[in-house]
Amino acid sequence: MSAGEADFGLEISRGVLAKFAMAAIGFAGSIVFARVLGPSGYGAFYIVVTLVNVLDNPVTGWGSACKKRISETGFPIAEALGSGLLGAVILPLGMLPAVYLIVIFTDLYALSGLFVPFSVLFSAVCFFAVTNRILSARSNFAAAEWSDTLRSFFTTPLQLVFILLGFEAAGMVYGLTIATALSIPYVLYRIHIRPVLPTRESLASITSYARYSIPNGFISTTQSRFDILLLGALLTSSAVGEYQVSMQLTLAGTFIGAVASKGLMARVSDYWSRNEHDAVINDVTNSLGYASVLAIPIFFGVAAMPNDLLVTVFGSQYAGGGLVLVGLALFRVVKMQSSQLQSTMAGLNRPDITMRIGLVVLILNVGLGYALLLEYGVFGVVVATILSEVIRYATLSYTIKQHLPAVTLFAKPLRQQLLAGVTMFILIDWLHMTNGVSWWGELLVLIGLGGITYFATLIVISKSFRLTVKGVVSDALAG
Structure with missing residues (x-):
């Protein structure tokens, strides 16, 4: 069954339930780990995770290209899966030696003591990310969220064991690595297709999309995680830890929008390939109407009592981050809107437009973030991120209107x-x-x-x- 034939509302509701289950498990663990490790150790773990998420983009971008082709009518799904697994093996083999050389000669982010944990996590995440993207192109795309929930179910207890054994931040990395590896068989089972070696034609088709989806992934991930990259490079891991707890308190605001955007790309692609433009407009309008339905109350709730939320949940060592928390909650609202537009552009087979917009937004975010960090500290970085996301939303909105004039951007819901x-x-x-x-x-x-x-x-x-x-x-x- 194709993505267009799926019950979109039902799959979103299943995916959101998975997000809540995952968040409940992860949030309980984060409270313990943030208190035990303190801002410094907690921040060091998220620096490693952020670098993995940025550097795995050649692999995840390749997986996104496989997902796009799967969603098109008539493309051999088994070959797309085979292509994805091939990329998950070959690309990390070329990237890890380069990362090792950078660590040796620069010691950027003080990774010299965490390179082995970084490497094993990087390899596991590459396989998981590729296969999970392919799963999200299927009609049961909510299963991709449940695979993440399964990973969270394994992650928290494994991390706790490693921390009790004295591994500290490295233990959290090892726990996530093992949990990721344990979740991959479930993803392959839910895809329920035996991979085959791709033909030259299939590889060429996937490559033609990957030449945009890979740089798009780099740009998007770097921009979304730029705050942590900048804080880790110019300040300390403690600043990263303080920033990260605010991100986690606002995470639930992304649940509906994130699930919807994953399914939206495949559905738009499916409908567009069959010239069903009215169905595309209907899905995009509905997604925009409800993508921020959880982010909005979280923003207003956080704005009413920011400092008390941080101190009560994570402890007095995280006091003083109220403005950062409010800023990130506002960012989530805007981000959920722009993520629907990004998925729509990808489904319309225009990743080149998304890449150009993303590159401009990234350059703006880097320049503003650096300047405002020097003047206002962590809050300055958050302000730069909000302004950059607003510009992304505005440019994507204008572009979508050129392709789909009937889409309602600021709908009544x-x-x-x-x-x-x-x-x-x-x-x-x-x-x-x-x-x-x-x-x-x-x-x-x-x-x-x-x-x-x-x-x-x-x-x-x-x-x-x-x-x-x-x-x-x-x-x-x-x-």
Whole structure:
């Protein structure tokens, strides 16, 4: 079954459930690890993970090209899978020696003591990333999220064991590596296709897309993780640790948008290849309408009590990062919108446009980030990231309108979510100012009241939200 034939709402709901399960497991672990390792050790682990995520882009970009071809009518899926696995073997063999030389001669990010953990994680992630991208092109694309959830299920206890054994930051890397390796067989099982060696024609077709998807991946990942790269290079791993806990507190805002964007690319590609333009417009408009439905309440909730959230959850050593937390929550809202537009452009077979826009945004982010870091510290880097993402969204919006004029960018559901968010903020800000937060119980009550207020308001004012919830629940019960 192709991606276009899948029940999009049902697959998104399954994927979001996987995201919540994964977040619950990972968040519980992050609280323990952030407190035990402190900002420095916790930051060192995320520097390694960030470098892996940036440097594996030749492999993940190749996997994205395989995913694109799978989503097209008539392309041999077994050959696409074979191509992906081939890239996951060959490309790391060429990259790791180059990374080793860089580490020896520069000791950039103080990786000399973490090169072995970095190498094994890099190799495992390459296989996982390629196969999981291919899985997300199938009609059951929510299974790609559940594979990540399975990985999280393994990761947290394994990391805890390694930390108890005294491995510290390296132990967290080893735990993630083993968890990643254990999850790959599940991904291959869910793809449910035996790979075959690709023909020259298939490789040429994949390569023609990969010449854009690989640099696109580098640009996108570097831009999205530039804050950590810059903070790790110019400040300390402690600054990275303080930044990362704010990223984790706002992570739930990405769940619906991230799942939708993964499936959207394949569906747009499938419909576009069959000249079903009305179906493309409908899917893109709906995705934009609901991509930020979780990011919006998180932003307004964070804005009402930023410092109390950080200190209560992660401890007093992370105090003072309230502005960073609010800025990152706002970034999540904008990012979820632009991610739908990026997936749409990829599905329209125009990765070249996304690459050019991404390159401009990256250059802007690097220049602004460096200048504002020197002036305002960590918060300056966050401001640069927000401004860069706003520019990405604006340029992608203009481009999408040239290809799909009927797409509604600022649809009524999105406006209603903002109204519900403002309503929630007024209530939570008043309660917080009146009573404050002194322990976990009070924080959980405020979070619960905020969530109830936001979604109750949406149910009252938004007919489309009521219909969407009803349809997803019906499909889930029927499925």
